[in-house]
Amino acid sequence: MNPQYQISGKLNTFDQLAIARKLSPAFPLINAIVAEENKGKEKGVLIIMALGMLSDEHSKFIEEKCLSTVVRTQPDGSLARLYLNGKLMFDDITLSDMTDIIAQVIEDNLGDFLNTVLPDLTTA
Numbered sequence: 667m668n669p670q671y672q673i674s675g676k677l678n679t680f681d682q683l684a685i686a687r688k689l690s691p692a693f694p695l696i697n698a699i700v701a702e703e704n705k706g707k708e709k710g711v712l713i714i715m716a717l718g719m720l721s722d723e724h725s726k727f728i729e730e731k732c733l734s735t736v737v738r739t740q741p742d743g744s745l746a747r748l749y750l751n752g753k754l755m756f757d758d759i760t761l762s763d764m765t766d767i768i769a770q771v772i773e774d775n776l777g778d779f780l781n782t783v784l785p786d787l788t789t790a
Contacts (some may be wrong), residue, residue: 669756670739671748671767678777679729686776688724692716699769700777710765732771733764
């Protein structure tokens with residue numbers, strides 16, 4: 667059985683702003699992540715490309731903030747934090763899992779905002 671992940675809560679507004687600011691050099695790629703026509707599609711490669719455009723410090727901040735909002739359903743039905751005290755709590759998380767989770771958190775937390783501003787920024 668594949669693990670099930672869910673976002674356990676929204677990032678606070680200050681963390682959303684910090685992530686948006688740090689992602690700004692990669693807005694054309696982020697536009698593809700949050701675009702309505704790409705909902706439900708694989709976005710891991712886009713996240714890797716976007717994070718690759720950022721400093722290691724900014725990338726790590728985004729990764730940690732996003733992963734810290736996610737829980738994983740355990741076999742007994744309980745929920746466990748995915749990322750705690752600077753560490754992934756499960757050894758079986760793949761790169762694909764992690765990048766999909768980060769993309770989903772960005773989409774869920776910043777998508778509405780970014781969908782209103784990105785089309786204007788990327789066509790200017």
